[in-house]
Amino acid sequence: QVQLVESGGGVVQPGRPLGLFCAASGFSFSSYAMHWVRQAPGEGLEWVAVISDVGTNKYYADSVKGRFTISRDNSKSTLYLQMNSLRAEDTAVYYCARSVGYDSNGYWGRFDSWGQGTLLTVSS
């Protein structure tokens, strides 16, 4: 079965960097676009970034553009999120999610599988 397991969260000071990881199993990782979605405590979901199946195309939400970098290693079935210049408002549970149903409009598809999330707290 599809399994996505995030790790790397923790407490970090404002302005510092941190990397998140998402280990995938149970499916052909290199065949799917992958996303990061976050949820601040008590708040709603926010789409963060997407990376194409082979890693050549990457897109970001305006709120993280220039500070976060999404990447993947298909040989290790692992998704990454490198976060720099962290702010208090980046505090959230970060989920990795698989999407299916890509089409030529640039739509990556719906999020059909999610990890359990990893909590990042940005605080001094």
Add this chain to the structure above:
Amino acid sequence: QSALTQPRSVSGSPGQSVSISCTGTSSDVGTYNYVSWYQQHPGKAPKLMIYDVSKRPSGVPDRFSGSKSGNTASLTISGLQAEDETDYYCCSYAGSYTYVFGSGTKVTVL
């Protein structure tokens, strides 16, 4: 990109129907038939309930249905059950390879 607008809460008695609206703009919901709905229990990952406005993944009860008119999408839960009490989020493709989620709605079963 601003979040799609959902009512903060809706409620209904067991067996009744409830609908959750999701209002966007002509740049997202109004243009693309790529609206999906997610159910999220506290402390759990979201679960896909509806995609492409009205399609249901296998395993999702047919009590859940989706529709769209103009810039507003809707999720309807018919025959409300106790286990339906939780949070629901809509999501739309927003063009330029990006997405926008709704603000979330808590469904309460009275």
